[in-house]
Every structure is written in C-alpha cells, then in structure tokens.
Amino acid sequence: MKDNKIEFRVNGETRIYEGDPLRRLLDVLREDLGLTGPKDGCGEGECGACSILLDGEVVNSCLIPVGTIQGQEVLTVEGLNETDQGKCIVEAYADAGAVQCGFCIPGMVMATEALLRKNPSPDEAAVRKAISGNLCRCTGYDQIVDAVLMAADRGKGLW
C-alpha cells in the first residue's frame, strides 16, 4: 500500500481507493462503486448474503476491511453475470424455481460459482456443504440445490 492508496480489481477493472482502509469491502462495493448485488444481511459473516469471490475464493465481504485487499481480484455477481458460467447459473436458478424474495441469491450464486470452479460435477452433499454459509429463509434450500445441480449438468465443460 503506497501513499494510503489501495489498488485492487473489481470485475476486471482496476480501482484505486483512497478512503478509510478499515471500511468494509461490502460498503465500498455498494456505496462507492454502486455494486448492490452483494447484500448487507447480518454483517457478522453468518448469512452469506454479502458473498463475493476474492482471488477466486468465496468470502464474506462484510468481514473484510478494504485496506487488506491490496492487489487482489474481486468478483461480484454483476461481474459473474457477464460470463457464460454466470449466465448458466442464473438461468438454472430461474428454471429450478430457486428464487423467491431474492435477497440471498447473489450470495448463493457466488457460492455456486466457487463450488463449480473446484468441483464441476458435485453431488448433492457437496452442494449442500458449499452453500452451508448462505441462509435462505424462503425456499427451504431444495430448489436451490436443484438449481446448482442443474447448472452443473447444463454447463458441462464451462468450468
């Protein structure tokens, strides 16, 4: 970190941040960059609504001081949605009826992408484990699990 400037990439674009390094990455994404995909649910790392990928790993953006991500790559649901993989996941969520109120979905989709990058053909247990940090109060999870398995099946070769 030079001259209190924090440089990182968000959805492929380089960003230079000069404010308080202790602000939560979630707030910088939502308020400074207008990326409102990541949601502020619990603010304590329990609900997963703020999930993003940081250097390819799913993390809770509410727990990350922005000053600690110097040189790292952030992917939010907005960026993922521009990719073939993202489109495949989002369509599967729609087709499987996995979305009701929608608040948890950006986080769920990011957890799904992180899973499929590591394990392109997961079984149900692997899916449930991968989304275990994401709470959904509408669906009871079954349709979400269906959606992830559907995305894996349809997207063969994408990951």
Place this chain on the structure above:
Amino acid sequence: MVEFYYPETLNEALELRSRTGALPLTGGTDLMVRYENWSSLPPRFPGSIMALKQLNELHYIREEDDCLCIGGATAMNRILEDPRIPEALALALDEIAAPSLRNLASLAGNIQNASPAADSLPPLIVMDASVRLVSSAGSRDLPVQEFITAPGRTVLQQDELIESVRIPLSFVRQADARQAEKSTIVYRKVGTRKANALSKLSVCFFAHCEDGEVKDIRMALGAVAATVVRLQKAEEKLKGISCGELETVWKSVKRDFEKAVRPIDDQRSTAFYRKRTALRLLDDFISRLQDQPSA
C-alpha cells in the same frame, strides 16, 4: 486515532508491533464481528490495527524440527486441503462456520481469540500442539494449553505475534496407526445446526491401543470450563491398563474427573446440558474402545 498498518514483511510487522502495539488482524472473522458498528459504518476498533494476511512468510505448511508447522496467516481452508494434516484437526476445521468463513479465518487467529468454545482447540490440545511466538527480540514456543489463560486471554505480549502453530510429528505418526486400526480419534461438535453454529460443546478424544493395552489416551473438552480442559489425570490412570478393563476402571475414576467439567449457562446452552452431554460423550468413547475388535 486508529491507525491502519500494512506491513510488507514479517520484520516490518514485528517492528510495528513493538513500536505501536497494534492489534494483529489476519482473517478478521472474529475482530470484525467483535467491533462491528452500525450497518455501512467502519468497525469501531479500540486501537490501531495491523493487517497480517498479506505476509507471505506466514503462509506455509511444512515439516521442521519434528513438527508439522502451519504459518500464522494460513487460512483454515488451505489447511484443510493439505493431506498431511492429522484427522483430528481436519475434522474440527471442517465443522467451523462455513466455507466462506474458512477462506478468511486463520488457525492462529482461532487460538489467539481464546474462546472457550473455539473448535480447533480440543484437537490442538489433544495433539500437544504449540505456538511459536516471535518478536523483534527473539522467539519462544509454548504449548497451546499454556498459551491460553482465560476466556479471551492469552500470554501473547504486546510486541509478539503468532508465527506458527506446531503439531508434533510423533502424534501425526501415532495417529497414522489408524491404518492398522490401533488408534481411535473422536471429534464431536454439538451445536444447534450443522454449519455456522457456535458450539454448545466440542470434544476431541484420542486413544492408541496395542496388544490389548491402552498405550496412549488423551481427552480434551471445549466449552465446559473457562478454557479447554484436558483430563490429564484421568489419562494417567487409564494408560497402561488392558482394554478389557477400561470401562470398569473408567467407572471407578470418572467421579474424580467430573469436577473438571464445570460449564456455565449462557445463551447457547445450559450448564446441565453441557455437563451431561460431555460425560456421555466420554462414556461413549470409552465403551467404543472397549468394544474394539483388536481389544
């Protein structure tokens, strides 16, 4: 004024630590919650903060000095992915929070946070793991059990950092005897749901039986007292006896060790439930050893 430091080398971090006493922050999964502010506002830290996650020198898993050493900033998921990690630790890490948390949280941070309910502590204490503390002045190794003195309290000095967590290779090899069905590992976390639950109770037990005799037995219980309890005196009494007598001997000495299990009532559970469950898990472990075909 709360300063934020971003050292680029371990030496720089140690120099900053001794000069400013800044609070080390690795994954942030405990500190960001403890000092959480209103939604959309930065956390209210009580003093200056020093980020450690970027220090490459603290990201490693390697064997040295007869220990399996895990660098202080290594995230839990990186540790879980390593095939050299003993099963006792892997079972515990796998049940901590959820994947997204484990990508941030470090094992060293779980130790320094010193929660009586920290899930990594029972296996670390069963394995006789230690921490290496470093400062500009030098380094020292301390058993995890001595490092933690009370809830939220450790003996970490103002100028020190946890450089690594060290697991004796002698234990790793002994536990490998599992292949020959000579050793038994039990890890149980009792919580309200499978993921993202803070433990009501967590226990880790290990035993090595050979030629019908208990060669080694170790029992650690978390969230039943101010710090994780290891039943060392009970272990001494059970070591060396024949597996067939184990249950009888355990019954005769059990009462002496119940005292060590003195949990509290809190929002997650009651002292009554914790104590009863802890003792039943112990009974179950002993009877499992007794019933082993090799016994």
